[in-house]
Amino acid sequence: MKTKDIRVQYADSSHVVHAERICQLIFESAQQRGTGIAKRRPEYIADKMENGKAVIALDGDKCVGFSYIECWSHGDYVATSGLIVDPEYRRLGLATKIKEKTFQLARERFPYAKLFSITTSLAVMKLNTRLGYQPVTLSELTHDQEFWQGCEGCVNYDVLKRNNHRICLCYWMIYDPRVQNKPRAHWYTPYWMAMRNFTKKIFRLCTKRKEWSWPSVEVSTRRTP
Numbered sequence: 001m002k003t004k005d006i007r008v009q010y011a012d013s014s015h016v017v018h019a020e021r022i023c024q025l026i027f028e029s030a031q032q033r034g035t036g037i038a039k040r041r042p043e044y045i046a047d048k049m050e051n052g053k054a055v056i057a058l059d060g061d062k063c064v065g066f067s068y069i070e071c072w073s074h075g076d077y078v079a080t081s082g083l084i085v086d087p088e089y090r091r092l093g094l095a096t097k098i099k100e101k102t103f104q105l106a107r108e109r110f111p112y113a114k115l116f117s118i119t120t121s122l123a124v125m126k127l128n129t130r131l132g133y134q135p136v137t138l139s140e141l142t143h144d145q146e147f148w149q150g151c152e153g154c155v156n157y158d159v160l161k162r163n164n165h166r167i168c169l170c171y172w173m174i175y176d177p178r179v180q181n182k183p184r185a186h187w188y189t190p191y192w193m194a195m196r197n198f199t200k201k202i203f204r205l206c207t208k209r210k211e212w213s214w215p216s217v218e219v220s221t222r223r224t225p
């Protein structure tokens with residue numbers, strides 16, 4: 001299989017025909033893994049495509065991968081969700097490409113939002129970490145009630161409910177642009193700081209010296225016998 005023939009692109013209304021298949025892929029993979037997954041309806045997926053909030057991978061006319069973004073708390077938080085790759089196309093680096101494109105989409109559309117990802121998948125944790133996501137507890141995430149409604153379709157929802165929305169079986173990871181965009185130190189920063197401190201020290205010594213004068217010493221001209 002040639003991966004270079006697979007196109008990973010932003011989805012639009014022309015891709016709505018693939019919504020049914022995407023839901024089927026998500027459902028089948030959740031059943032196979034026996035893990036929790038929030039169910040998606042084809043209309044929901046189609047809506048994401050029409051609103052430019054999804055990424056699709058196509059091999060010719062066949063949809064082989066998908067992911068989308070969701071906004072919460074009036075755009076303060078954006079979740080990258082629903083990542084799926086057709087079982088026949090796995091382990092080819094396709095999820096990496098889809099995840100990167102979805103990340104790019106979220107950053108372009110919501111540059112100031114905190115991005116988060118909820119997952120039980122090791123592969124997704126790896127990809128998130130590479131993009132700069134950090135693991136967090138649930139308290140760090142959106143408190144939007146609508147968001148939690150999305151978890152109601154998950155088989156582990158009772159765990160979340162029992163723990164008062166503080167603990168569940170998923171891993172929570174967040175990308176905070178305010179933390180990530182902080183300027184990084186250059187390699188020469190420690191040398192530069194050492195030199196600056198040394199210069200300051202010298203300057204302080206010189207100014208102190210001006211204020212300081214030698215104590216007057218009486219010099220006796222008398223010769224000792």
Ligand SMILES: CC(C)(COP(=O)(O)OP(=O)(O)OC[C@H]1O[C@@H](n2cnc3c(N)ncnc32)[C@H](O)[C@@H]1OP(=O)(O)O)[C@@H](O)C(=O)NCCC(=O)NCCS
Nearest residue numbers: 029083084085090091092093094095096119121122123124
């Ligand atoms: C998880 C999934 C999206 C990965 O897709 P993929 O195209 O095979 O992933 P990639 O080939 O881009 O691999 C990305 C990394 O994850 C690793 N990886 C992939 N599948 C893995 C697995 N099942 N277990 C552990 N690591 C895995 C790869 O080795 C790679 O790591 P590397 O770069 O260090 O070698 C795909 O298996 C899938 O659709 N699973 C079902 C749905 C799902 O779990 N979605 C996530 C919901 S949050």
